[in-house]
Amino acid sequence: MPDWLDIVVRSVVFLVVLFIITKITGKKQLNQLSFFEYVSGFTIGSVASEVIMNLDLKIHHGIISIVIFGITPLVAGVISMKSKTVRDVVEGKGTVFIKNGKIMEENLKSEKFTTDELLELLRTKDIFQISDVEFAVLEANGELNVLLKKENQPLTAKDLGVNVPSYKEPQTVIMDGEILDEPLSTTGLNRNWLKTELEKLGVTIENVFLGQVDSFGQLTVDLFDDKLKVAEPEEKPLILATMKKCQADLELFALATEAEEAKQMYGENSEKLEKAINKVTPLLRN
Structure with missing residues (x-):
């Protein structure tokens, strides 16, 4: 067999083997790999490239080596799931850098980190003052996770005492x-509804590159032709406008009538509707 053909065959074989090993060991991004997994992956790549280019080496020897280096982290991962001691050794554990707003100097030294490097990591989190931080830990994958002091944390709906509905993931239809059809039926909608909504937007299905339905049942689309402008959905603003009109009408009815009982009824319902409008306004604004 010519050398070039031998290299092609070896490349294809190892590509398939590496693909299988990767599928078996699972999906992890580079920054999620443990040190053990990183070293194993690096070694597997080195072995594969060496066997592919060095035609004097036997291909099955390289495959055996790759399988061993590929399966070992998998076995170690299974064991570490059952034992925290093994997990700490294989995957490592986090190191606290800031606790109760105080820098843990000894922990910095043990991880070979300087103050400048700590400040640099904090800046990547948009934090420029140590005094803003309550707790910070360097994870085993090298990422710094930070908990800000309570007064420096962003406000949430819970802090403001506002009840907001839960959101579901948008469905690509x-x-x-x-x-x-499957995600469309998941939302409880059908093709007739979809075609009606597209007609409202003034587009055809063939022109839509991507269409999604949000948790409120509102359709948004992206077209193949980026020069074409799509009309903004009007359902939510229309609902809000209708509610405001009804509330204004109730106030007018209360002012116009001379019957005290009717005046009180209109006034109470106007106040109830106003409270409802205040709650749904953030949801119905585009």
Whole structure:
């Protein structure tokens, strides 16, 4: 067999082997790999490249080596799931850098970190003052996670005492000009509804690159032709406008009538509707 053909065959074989090993060991981004997994992956790549280019080496020897280096982290991972001691050794554990607003100098030294490097990591989190931090830990993957002091944390709806409805993930119902029936049915909608909504927007299915339905049942689309402008959905603003009109009408009715009982009824319902409007306004604004 010519050398070039031998290299092609070896490359294809190892590509398949590496693909299988990767699928078996699972999906992890580079910054999520433990040190053990990183070293194993680096070694696997080195072995594969060496066996591919060095035609004097036997291909099955390289495959055996790759399988060993690929399976070992998997076995170690299974064991570490059952034993925290093994998990701490194999995957490592976090190191506290800031606790109760105080820098842990000894922990910095043990991880070979300087103050400048700590400040640099904090700046990547948009934090420029140590005094803003309550707690910070360097995770085993090298990422710094930070808890700000309570007064420096952003306000949430819970802090303001505002009740907000839960949001569901948007469903992609059109992709590359084709309707996806399964996610469409998941939202409790059908093709007739979808075609009606597209007509409101003034577009056809064939022109839609991507279409999604949000948790409120509102359709948004992205077209193949970026020069075309799509009309903004009007359902939510229309609902808000209708509610405000009803509330204004109730106030007018209360002022116009001379019957005390009717005046009181209109006034009470106007106040109830105003409270409802205040709650839903953030949700109904585009």
